[in-house]
Amino acid sequence: MxxxxxxxxxxxxxxxxxxxxxxxxxxxxxxxxxxxxxxxxxxxxxxxxxxxxxxxxxxxxxxxxxxxxxxxxxxxxxxxIGILFQDDLLFPHLSVGANLAFGLARSVVGSEVRRVRIAEALVEAGLPGFENRDPATLSGGQRARVALMRTLLASxxxxxxxxxxxxxxxxxxxxxxxxxxxxxxxxxxxxxxxxxxxxxxxxxxxxxxxx
Incomplete structure (x- = not known):
């Protein structure tokens, strides 16, 4: 809708x-x-x-x-309502995948379903396989894309x-x-x-x- x-x-x-x-x-x-x-x-x-x-x-x-x-x-x-700020606000103590998992809507249940959603989001962001990466190792553009996908995963x-x-x-x-x-x-x-x-x-x- x-x-x-x-x-x-x-x-x-x-x-x-x-x-x-x-x-x-x-x-x-x-x-x-x-x-x-x-x-x-x-x-x-x-x-x-x-x-x-x-x-x-x-x-x-x-x-x-x-x-x-x-x-x-x-x-x-x-x-x-989703919000994207000047700073990406990724959690430094969480992996890229865990940052994305934080944004997942509550309606997304089941570990396998959640894993697939996160993997799909990373593919869409041009960052396939980045689940275990430390956000500190990403470029500014990569961090920005992860921040957007985290926001969108909240539906x-x-x-x-x-x-x-x-x-x-x-x-x-x-x-x-x-x-x-x-x-x-x-x-x-x-x-x-x-x-x-x-x-x-x-x-x-x-x-x-x-x-």
Missing amino acids: TNTLALRSVTISIGDKSLISGLDLVVEPGTVATIMGPSGSGKSTLISFIGGHLDPAFEATGAVLIGNRDVTGLRPERRG PTALLLDEPFSKLDSNLRRDFRRFVFDRAAAKQLPVLLVTHDPADATAAGGPLARL
């Missing part, structure tokens, strides 16, 4: 400073919408609000909907991208960006990207909102 990601009249402020005012946005399945703005404009704060982990210091109103389901009041783990219904391309060099950035967008499109996920790079927005090709 595919769903839209919709923001309805989202307003976020901290103290007497308004960051976002009355933002409405609909992201269709398989589409990448982009939020752009300078540092401090509220891009990452918006991601935190949608994901359900906004710092209590902020005041926020409005709604986040996945399809017809209002997830605004739900805990982060119940929203079904999210929407994907948030908080500048995940910003720390990669230009060639890796282009390749990983295409890898992310292609996987999201194949799974018909609505994707919301926050970035300060116009090239990211151009590559995304979807709706654009500026903060």
Whole structure:
């Protein structure tokens, strides 16, 4: 089943400073919408609000909907929203396979089924047989792909991208960006990207909102 990601009249402020005012946005399945703005404009704060982990210091109103389901009041783990950050956040004490296993949805039961899912994810990432590798031995691009596959193994219904391309060099950035967008499109996920790079927005090709 595919769903839209919709923001309805989202307003976020901290103290007497308004960051976002009355933002409405609909992201269709398989589409990448982009939020752009300078540092401090509220891009990452918006991601935190949608994901359900906004710092209590902020005041926020409005709604986040996945399809017809209002997830605004739900805990982060119940929203079904995947998030990819600037840093890959792989667990250094776990192997590549164990990192991927951490992301597997609870509905995936049985050790053999889980092993197969992990192996398939590594093949899709171009890293077959990397189950026992230490994440520290991977290149930046390899780590980024593992981080994405871990997020997708959780079977999210929407994907948030908080500048995940910003720390990669230009060639890796282009390749990983295409890898992310292609996987999201194949799974018909609505994707919301926050970035300060116009090239990211151009590559995304979807709706654009500026903060």
